[in-house]
Every structure is written in structure tokens, then in C-alpha cells.
Amino acid sequence: MDFSLGPEVEAFRGEARRLFAQHCEFRDGIYQDCRDDEGVLREMGRRGWLDLEREGSMTWDMKMFVLSEEAERMNVPLKGLAATFIVGFTLSRVGTEEQKQRILPGIAAGTTRVALGYSEPGAGSDIAGTKVRARRDGDEWVINGQKQWTSSAEVADYIWLLTRTDPEAKKHAGLTIFLAPIDTPGITIVPIHTIGGQRTNQVFFDGARIADSWRVGEVNGGWKVLSTALVYEHGGGNVPGRSLSGAIARILDLGLAHVREAGEAACANPDVQEAFGETAIELELTRLLNYRATWIGAQAEKADIPGAVFKLLGRQGAVFASERLLELMGPWGLIREGAGGPENPAVSAIQRQFLATPVGTVAGGSVEIQRTKIAERGLGLPRPPRG
Amino acid sequence: MIDLSPGELELSVLDGFARVLRDAETQGWRREGGGCRLDDGLWRRLLDLTPVMPEVEGQGLSFLTLALIADRLGAELKGLLLIDHLAGVRALTGAAESGDASAPAALRQIEAQGGVVGLAPRAGALDPRTPPLSLSGAIADWIIVFDAAGARFAAQSPSRRGEVVGNLADLPVQVLEPAEGWAELQGGPAAARMLAAEHRTLVAAAIGGMARRAMELATAYAKERFQFGQAIGSFQAIAHGLADAKLHADGIELLSQEAAWARNAAPERFELLSQMAFAHAAHAGAAAVKFAMHVFGGYGAMPDFPVQAYFRTVRAVSLAVGDCREARRAVGRVVIQAPPETPFALSASPALEVAGG
Numbered sequence: 001m002d003f004s005l006g007p008e009v010e011a012f013r014g015e016a017r018r019l020f021a022q023h024c025e026f027r028d029g030i031y032q033d034c035r036d037d038e039g040v041l042r043e044m045g046r047r048g049w050l051d052l053e054r055e056g057s058m059t060w061d062m063k064m065f066v067l068s069e070e071a072e073r074m075n076v077p078l079k080g081l082a083a084t085f086i087v088g089f090t091l092s093r094v095g096t097e098e099q100k101q102r103i104l105p106g107i108a109a110g111t112t113r114v115a116l117g118y119s120e121p122g123a124g125s126d127i128a129g130t131k132v133r134a135r136r137d138g139d140e141w142v143i144n145g146q147k148q149w150t151s152s153a154e155v156a157d158y159i160w161l162l163t164r165t166d167p168e169a170k171k172h173a174g175l176t177i178f179l180a181p182i183d184t185p186g187i188t189i190v191p192i193h194t195i196g197g198q199r200t201n202q203v204f205f206d207g208a209r210i211a212d213s214w215r216v217g218e219v220n221g222g223w224k225v226l227s228t229a230l231v232y233e234h235g236g237g238n239v240p241g242r243s244l245s246g247a248i249a250r251i252l253d254l255g256l257a258h259v260r261e262a263g264e265a266a267c268a269n270p271d272v273q274e275a276f277g278e279t280a281i282e283l284e285l286t287r288l289l290n291y292r293a294t295w296i297g298a299q300a301e302k303a304d305i306p307g308a309v310f311k312l313l314g315r316q317g318a319v320f321a322s323e324r325l326l327e328l329m330g331p332w333g334l335i336r337e338g339a340g341g342p343e344n345p346a347v348s349a350i351q352r353q354f355l356a357t358p359v360g361t362v363a364g365g366s367v368e369i370q371r372t373k374i375a376e377r378g379l380g381l382p383r384p385p386r387g
Numbered sequence: 388m389i390d391l392s393p394g395e396l397e398l399s400v401l402d403g404f405a406r407v408l409r410d411a412e413t414q415g416w417r418r419e420g421g422g423c424r425l426d427d428g429l430w431r432r433l434l435d436l437t438p439v440m441p442e443v444e445g446q447g448l449s450f451l452t453l454a455l456i457a458d459r460l461g462a463e464l465k466g467l468l469l470i471d472h473l474a475g476v477r478a479l480t481g482a483a484e485s486g487d488a489s490a491p492a493a494l495r496q497i498e499a500q501g502g503v504v505g506l507a508p509r510a511g512a513l514d515p516r517t518p519p520l521s522l523s524g525a526i527a528d529w530i531i532v533f534d535a536a537g538a539r540f541a542a543q544s545p546s547r548r549g550e551v552v553g554n555l556a557d558l559p560v561q562v563l564e565p566a567e568g569w570a571e572l573q574g575g576p577a578a579a580r581m582l583a584a585e586h587r588t589l590v591a592a593a594i595g596g597m598a599r600r601a602m603e604l605a606t607a608y609a610k611e612r613f614q615f616g617q618a619i620g621s622f623q624a625i626a627h628g629l630a631d632a633k634l635h636a637d638g639i640e641l642l643s644q645e646a647a648w649a650r651n652a653a654p655e656r657f658e659l660l661s662q663m664a665f666a667h668a669a670h671a672g673a674a675a676v677k678f679a680m681h682v683f684g685g686y687g688a689m690p691d692f693p694v695q696a697y698f699r700t701v702r703a704v705s706l707a708v709g710d711c712r713e714a715r716r717a718v719g720r721v722v723i724q725a726p727p728e729t730p731f732a733l734s735a736s737p738a739l740e741v742a743g744g
Contacts, residue, residue, distance in 0.1 A: 001397075001451060003645045004652065006388040058388060252722070259723060273719030274712055280722045281642075281663045281715065288641040291389045309634050368623075374633055375626035379606045382621040 003291070005062055013066040019043060020074045028345040030257050031250075034076040038155075041078065045110025050240070052088045052108060058298040064238040065290060072246025073253065080113040080152030082241025087114040087160045087179070089239070090229040094217050099179065103158070115156035115182070117203060118226075119149045124362075125369050127162065128172045128223065132205060134163035136219075139212050141165075141178065143186070143205040149363070153189045153201040156182050160229070166220050175222030178215050184208045196356025234307050234365055234373075238294055244314025245286040247360070248321050251353050252279050255325035258346040275324045282317035289313055305378040308370040315360045315367055322353040391644075397452050403436045404456055408463040415466045416526050416559045422549030423559050425503060425526040433466050434501055437473065450477075450585065454592040454647030458640065461596030464696055467558065467704070468503065468523035470589045475504030475531050478538065478572065478582040487573030493529055493540065502528035505543075506586060507563055508708055510534040522707050524561025525551035531572065531582070532563065538572035538579040556703035557696065583709075584661040588646045590708045591661075591668035594701050595639035598668075598675035601697035602632040605679035612684075619682070628678045635671035642667055659721050662714045669711035672701045 005013075023040050025032040034040065044050055049067065054060035071078050088107040091099055106112025123129040132145030143163060153159060159180050166174030180187070186208030192200045217225035232239055255276065259266050266272055289310035297303035326333045329350060335341040337348035361367045375381045393401070413426040415433070437456065438448060448456075453473050460466045476497065483490040496502055505527030507519035519532050525548070531540040547561065554560040572578055606629055609620030619625050646660035676697045680687035687694050705711065 001393060001644065001648055002388060002390040002652070003648045004388070009388070062389065256723065267723045270716050273716040273723065275719065276722045277662075277666065277715035277717065277719030280718050281667050284645075284660075284663055285638045285642060285667065288645060289638065292391055292637075292641060295389050295391050306637075309637055312630070313634055313638065368627070371627040371630040372623070374630035375620070379620075379626075379629055379633060381606065381609060381626050381629065382618045384617070384621045384623065384626075 003288075005066065006059075008059060009062045009066055012063045013070060016067045016070045017074070019047075020071060020076045024074050024076060028257070030254055030346055030349055031074045032345075034074075037077050037079055040071075040076055041081065041110035041113075043110070045108060048108075050085075050108050050110055052085070052092055052104060058295065061238045061294045061298060062291075064240040065243070065294060068238065068240050068243035069246035069249065069287075072243040073249045075250065078241050079155050080115060080241075082239050083116045083152060083156075083160070084112070084114045085239040085241065086116065086229055086232045087158075089232045090225065091179070091216065093228055094225055095179075096213070098213060099216065103179065106157070112158070113152065113156045114158045114160050114179070115150050115153040115201075115203075117147045117150055117153075117159045117161040117180075120146060121148050124149075125366055127226070128175065130162050130164055130175065132161070132163045133167070134165050134176060134178065134210075136165075136212075137209070140209045141212065141215070143178075143180070143208040143210060145205050147203040147205075149192075149200050150189075150203045151198075151200045151363075153182065153203050154191065154199065158182055159187070159203065160216075162222060162226060165222075169220060172223045174220055175226070176215060176219050177217060177222040177225045178210050180208065180210045180214055184210060194356070194359055196359060197352055198356055198359060231304065234304050234311070238290070244311070244318060244360070245283055245290060247318040247353070247357065248279065248283040248286055248314070251318065251321040251325055251350065251357075252276070252283060254346050254349045254353065255279070255328065258325075258329065258344070258350070261346070272328055275328055279321045279324060282313075282321055286310070286314040286317050305374060308373045308378070311365070312367055312370040312374070315357075315370075318353075318357040318360055322350060322357045326350050326354045391641075393455060396448075397455055400436060400448060400452060401455055401459060404433075404459050407432045407436065408459065408465045411463075411465045414464060414557060415468050416523075418551075419549070423525050423551045424549055427501070429466065430503070431501055433469050437469065450588075450650040451644065451647040454589055454643055457589040457592040458596035458599075458643070461593030462600040464597070464600075464693075464700060467593065467700075468505075468526065470593055471506040471521070471523050471586070472504045474582060474586040474589055475506050475529070477585060478531060478533075478578065479504070479529075479540070481578060481581070482573040485573045485578070489540075489570045490573065493542070497529060500528070504528070505530045505561075506582075507532040508534070508583060508586060510539075519563050520707055521561050521563060522558045522704065524563060525549060525559035527561075530563065532569070533572075533579045533582055535576060535579065535583070537575050538582055539569040540572055541569045554703060555706070556700040558700075558703060580658060584658045585650065587665040587708055587714075588643055588650070588661045590704050591639060591664035592643040592647065594668040594672035594704065595636060595643050597697045597701050598632065598639055598672045599636040601676040601679035601694055602629060602636050604694050604697075605629060605632070605682040609682055625682060629682070632675040632678050635675040639664070639668045639672055659718060662717045665705075665709060666711045666714035666718065669701075669705035669708075669714070673705065676701050 023036045024034050118127045134141045134143050159182050161178045161180050163176055164174055165176040186206045188204040190202045293303050293306035293310045296306050329347050332347045376383055411429050415426050415429055416423050457470050479490045479494050505521040505523040507521040510519040510532035521530055527543050531538055551559050609625050610618050612619045643664040646664040649657040649660050680694045680698045686692050
């Protein structure tokens, strides 16, 4: 058994840090907002870090793990990259040659991004309940309806769109997936701003016409395509992008910046020490569970359950960590940044994490969905009756 | 590079343990009259499977293998006394290699007679107001008491052998008495800290096994127990609680294995990881077994249903080893005291050399 990442991956971590540091300002003991996310992505592409063909290799997976962890910790959003890779991997398996040639080189170069169009106002965890309608019209499809929580649509070039093509068929049987250019006439993006400062979107389709060549998989075969994509979203491998351990590490860093500034008495406080200890344990556990899911995935075994266990712990861990460390800030923790009160960058940043992390427990398969998956597929417990 | 599969040697050893534990009729000791005595047959079989030292010469089992064994002992709730014994023998061996005058004789006697070493952590320097406990003191031939300041050892007094006190778990617990004849273990605080770290890690691994087995028992019961016309495992309140119990068990297993791996492969992180493993095991293990017992309803509290034994034993071994809040604080101190230029203090990777630049 071996719990080390190995010298190649650790060296890569250093490379990633140096690249991100060129685009991030380190001030007041913390990394500030990244100045040039697009530039980072292009540089990653130039260096060959976004090569989709390396998928499945343990070394590549772990490199993507450390890359994502460092990016999250250093506040580099890599906006849309995770969704882009989920689509890229799926497309490389089930897409047509034409689709692959049009999309994959741009992904590898860091110049093409894709947003996931699954959720709708009435279809969240139950994504097969999608109602966005696609009707065939000759060689085109006409799309009508609304998607919700379409993160990164504002920077995406395409939307990976789950539609209903046969309303008469059973729920899972009448679905089709398209890869729609986001600038197609009839597609309108409306921002949604969260309390944590994140932007997501509603995307409206009003008679948008998509060529049949953008259809992925068979007509009404969307669930099969979706299932492939969900393996990447929920499975063991590491798609580059958001990192749960990176989020906890950032919160830990922010707390450290504050407590060190607060002085020796704060550092010696047993409650403070316990809060940092607990957060550090959550960070270590999140990493270990990620390693395990990745390792199992690399053995060509199904890693959806280890993936679910990892996501359940990491998503909750980020919330707990931000709550715990905000608590340590005392009354300072309630002051909003730029609202006329005394400013403390580390406290403000922890407060932003406190407001932002709860979204993680619902995005990309809620923690309840992860628990259900663990219980039913992992432990073999019976399913409750479902409609 | 990450590789989480046990090697052939480990698998072979674990297979041997599975057979011995399956056939064991006791937990390793028996009550007899008003006292207790060792189950010699089981003890001999366990020792035969566990050549401990010298690891460096390739004749013994690695510390990581010992942690895997501890997991199995915890899962079966049998032979738990082997955990303290293994950690104790390693400490005595280390002391003997460092020139300790008394340890070699103790080791010879232990080896020749199949003697049992018991541990008394949280020794409090043998303070008569807080006498130390040993989980296997009643059947031990040698006892090591230790705390952060150091470790001492002595042969068990024949008059006290078999003298057991009732306790939360079914363990041959003995309350030690301040006595003459305790010898300082060579190595001082450093040796004591290593013993404590190894002991914490093995106990954490055992708690991981307990949590996993309790979760498995509850899962099986949730499939066969019907209420409102359905298996109770189909209710989300039960299913999600069991999913959390699995999360706890998996986390304890991985963290204790990582700590055990670090003992030789990343020694600079070993003590920290052992604190993490114990703190998490004590807390998450208790949560997992508590929910597992809850799934059984009232039956869970009946002695006939084994799940309650896991509930009791997780707490008992945790209390004996240490204070999980203090373990978290110890981790926190390491994090806080790390140099400011390495905010990512827990990374196994190099310092954040780019910070500020």
C-alpha cells in the first residue's frame, strides 16, 4: 500500500502553483481573486495539461487532483472546466467524428468551454423529469423551454442540453442530448447571483434551431448518453476544476491568516486549536476519500460509490469548516465587506466561504442523492417507492 | 503513487486471522471464579500469526500490517488484547535496541512463555489520585505505563493477576496501583511518544473495524425488518443514516491506514496522522455504532444482539487511549504553528514556495 502521490505528481503541483501564482495576487496573507481565469486556461492548454486522451491514467488523474486543489486554494476559478471535461470525455466516447473534431481540440487548448444544461425549474435531482422540448423540423431541431442553475453559461461556447423529444414515452425513454452552440439565436442567458457571490444562470430557449449534427447519441437515447456523462460527474476519476479538498484548504488558510494576526493568545486558545484540528482532519479525510475513488476508478472498476462517499464528506466538510472558522471570528464575522465597517480581508473571505459553501451540498447531485446512492447501490438497501 | 491494495503477505496474514477469529470461542480471556484468566489456546494461535519484530530485518510484519490486523480484531471483537501487546512489544524492542538494561530480559520472558504485555496510557505519572487503567491488565504479565513525559514498565504482580474490574466493554481491565519496581523505559519522552502514536493508530484501526461491522449488522437488519409493510432500510431516515455510518467507517479505515503507512514511509507525519486517526475514530466511530444500534430499535439494547457490544467497546477503548478533543487540539497546534510561508501545512508536498512572490 502507498499513500504518497509520488514525485512526478508532487512536481506537477509545484508547476501548477507557479502558474497560478503568476495570475493571482497574494496579499494580506491570502490569495485574492484571480485576475485572468481565461489566461490561466489557455496557458494550461498550451502546456498540454488539458489533454483529454490521458484520461484513465492514475498519474494524469492525480495530476488533475492536485491541479484542481491548488486552483481552488489559490482562488483560481477555472470556470466551467469541470463541466467541459465531463462533456469532453463523454463526447470522446459517444460523439460523432465531426463533433469530436469540432470540440475536442478547443477543450485541449483551453479555449472551448461547455456548460451543463440538465436542471430545470421543475427538474432538479430528478433530472429525467426534464421538460425542455426539442421538436424535429427537417435537419434541424427546434428547442423551447427553460434550464436552471446553468453554471458558467456566461463564459461557455456550448451547452450540453438534455431535452425531451418524445413526451409520450416513459420518463427515461423520451430524452435526447444536444451540444448546442450557445450563441444560437433564440437562446437567452439570464444571470442568477447567489448570496455567496457566485453567478449561475437561467437559460431560456425560444424556438432556438439546432442542426441535427449537434445531436449526441440516438434520438430518445439521451439517458444512455447522460449515464456516461454522470460516470464522469459522479465517478472516481478527477475532472479538473472544482476541488472539495481545495475548498477546505482555502478555508483553513484563511483562518490561519486571521488567527496568526490575532496573536499568541488566540493561537494558544484550546477552542481555536480544536477548530483548526477538526478542519485539518476533514481536509485529510476528503483527500483520502478522493484518492480512493480515483484509485478504484483507475483499476477500471466502478467508482460511483467511493465517489459518492467522497463527495458527501467533502461537500459537508467545506460547510462545516467555514461555519467553524467563522464562529472563531466572533462578532467580526458578521461585518460585511465594503459596508462601512472595519475591514479584515481574511474574515471577509471566510464569510464569503460561509455564504458560498452551502451551494455545494446541492450542486451536481445533492448530498441526499449521494446518500441515497450509497445506501441503495453501495449497501444494497431496498429502494423506496418512486413515481 | 497511491495504491490501496494490501500486498500478498498482508492478505495471507489477514486470511489466517479470519480463520482463527472465526473459530475462537472467547475474546481472548475467560472469567473464572471472581477473576479471569487468559485463553491460552487462542493467544498462542494469535501470536503464531503475528511475528512482530524485528521489522527491519524482514522477519516481522510491517506496522501497516499490524493496523490491518487491528481492524479485523475490532470487527470481530475478539483478541483485542493483542493490540496493546503488539504496541508494547514494539516499545520494549525499541528500548532494548537503544540499550535498555531491563527490556531484553522482559522480551526473552515474553517470547519464551507467550507472555502478555498490557498498556496503560494516560498514566498520569502513576499519580495515586488518578490511577492508570490497563485494558488488558488483568491478564498481562508485563505492563507499560506511559504518558507524554515517558514510559515505565514492570512485571505484573502475581497477586494481582486475574484481578479484573467490571467495565464498559468486556475487557480484562485492571486499575493499576503505584508500586515499587517500575523501570524507566529507555528513550524518554521520544520513546513514549512513539509508543503512544503507534498505540493510537492501532486502536483507531480497530475502531474502524468495529464501525464497519456494526454498520454491516445494521444494514442486514434493515433489509429484513419490516414496518408499515416495507423493509425499514427503504426509509430514507434509516438509509441515509447508514450511508453516513459507511462514510464514517470508510474514513476511519483510510485515515488509520494512512497513519500506519506513514510510520515508516513518512515518519515526519506519523505522529500528526496518528492524532488525526484517533480523534476521528473516537468521534466518528461512536457516531457510526450509535446509529447502527439505533436501527435495531429496542433489540439493539439487548445483550443477545451483538451490535450493543460495538457501541460499548468503541467508547471503552477510546476512553482508555485518550481524549479525542485533546487529539484534535494537538493537530490544531501543528497546523497553527506551521511556518507562515506554508499555509498548506498538511500537504505532503513541499512548502508553498511561491507564496508572496
